[in-house]
Amino acid sequence: MFKLSTLGIASSAGNLFMKHFTLSFLLFFLCSLGSSAQKGLEKSIDSLLQSTSPRPFNGVILIAKNGQPTYQKSHGYSNLATKKQLNINDQFLIASISKQFTAALVLQEQELGHLKTEQNIRHYLPEFKQQWADSVSVQQLLNHTSGITSWDKSLVFKPGARFSYSNINYAILGKIIEKTSGKSYAALTAALFKRCKMPSSTVPPLQNGKDRSIRLVKGHAENADEKFEEENILNLLDSPPMGIPATGMISTAADLTQWMHILYNGQLLTVSSYQEMIRNTVTRPHRWGEVKYGDGIQVDQLDKIDELSMSGYVPGFISTMIYYPQTKVSIVVLENISPAPNDMNRVFYFHDQIRKLYRNSL
Template sequence: MKKIFKRTSLGIILLYSFHSFGQNKNNYSVKIDSLISSKTTKPFNGIIIISKNGKTSYSKIMGYSDLEKKAPLQPNSQFVIGSISKQITAVLVLQEYEKGHLKLNEPIRKYLPELSQNWADTVTVHHLLTHTHGITELDKPTAFKAGTAFNYSYSNTGYDLLSKITERTSGKSFAEQSKELFQKCGMKNTFHPDTKEYKNLVKGYSEQENGKIELEKNSFRNAPAAGSFVSTQPDLILWNQNLQGGKLLKADTYKMMTTKQQGAIRQHPLSGKTDYGYGITVDTKDEILQLGQTGFAPGFVSMNFYFPETKTTLVVLENTAYAPNDLRNTFFYHTQILKIVRQEIINFHDSTKNVNTKHH
């Protein structure tokens, strides 16, 4: 299979020649291997796993948990998972909703009466879950009327508020709530960062403006509920199995979480127009349902997507953030791997339609 790799100052751009898909058309293993093994000054440093029906169909570990010591990454290496954390928070919120402890469309003043701004009387839990609340800072007015737009700068503040709400309604700390959730899922290596229970957290690295790769000291910059949970690739597989398998939420609640919510539409720097449910993106391009999230924390670049039609999970975790001010390049490997996996699923989808058409 002929491929052309073009190197640029910000990474490599993968260009397929005209007949690239002629051989091994559905073999994403060959394509992913070729992508991540190409010679470049910005090598892939992380973990990739693809699971179908709970069985691993592709797995690759490349690079180091500690670049200085050249300590190799391991299957149980822990990463800061960025915004993948938001769907965990959303599940905890929705579990409180199912218990009758909170309502999605009531103003958050009911749960957080100490908030000083008037927006606490109009912003609801639903607005926080969908990033449509307009809050920029806790002590400032909203940028727009709640429910009328998507937060331009995305929203970590909103998810931090959600964690505070569930603390009030459950009577437990957010760290305690999440620990119980992870135990229920069998996720023994996933933690709220404040517990300090993680033992295999790898070092995160960021490329500087001068091109040097340096140890990142600010990986826990974001609020835990929004972007600082620590997890592993096997645990994220377990998370998808539990969430998508109906073990965490009632069917109606899960459907609500994974439905495109009105107005929850973002112009994403990686994928363009992106629709959100509750804490999760909902993509239906090419007639393929894709549920999940990318995640960025200083020094860590992550991706976790699930495709219900084929029960496929794709997890990509990297602890080297190249060009962190240009997310298209930061997520280069992630987006290319996603394209390869999506193409395989599209091929499967098309072949299934063709078979059904012939039978009819």
């Protein structure tokens, strides 16, 4: 009995050891595969940045997992005239990515009971003279289904009928949340940035007498000769065709990475608000094909890969940020050059290639 019992114990111990060894080896093998894939991705991006066709890359890239950087690179100049090198912590105008922050502020105002997204514009801005203020809802502004294309013209289609991108939608949203909160847009964004621990983000003009845009790089727009010249876009940001709530935020790659980590991991909006942000989608044409647009955010599943994204273009700057919920990986690409907008595949060539390289690594 003693020998059989001892043999049984030894056998059990051996089985336990083999299971532990097999599990450890499997984990090591999977980690090795992950490390190899990461190194392959980094090498591919490094190689990509050396290309000058169809144009040169001039900006910063930050890829992170669970909010922690796994790859970051600055390539090119913060000022093309002086050849000052870019730094990963430099500030950029993020153009239409600004809309996502405005959308979040709108949903926060709704959480506080200050507004309802199904209400029309006139309800919150009775001073508006435009007739369409009675028929366009806050939600239709959020997902660009308002039909508004000009401050002074009639709607081009019935509100809610289809998608038509317009900065005016978000300029109006900025006015609405100023009215419902009793605070300036600058104050609202400052509080949001503080809550999200984004110390290098701001909006023009100065906040509390302090200029938080001291690391803002020079923007450069492409001319007819395919040369990049300095563009002072700051003077145009609050003009009627643009609007700071639609296009005017200043941020860094690190701050935008922090934003995605906070937003997509349930640390900012309530579950219902977040679902509203990504649920009220409409199909839009895009260089990636037809994608869905929610409240300041593109929401889609391509090739069974969930993807949340937004990009932006203003004279002098282009930007992209993408989040993959399944892997908790974020990608930020910011450039302080804006190629001519007649070919958006060329404009966003490097942004799209980095996206493709990451998706191929999965």
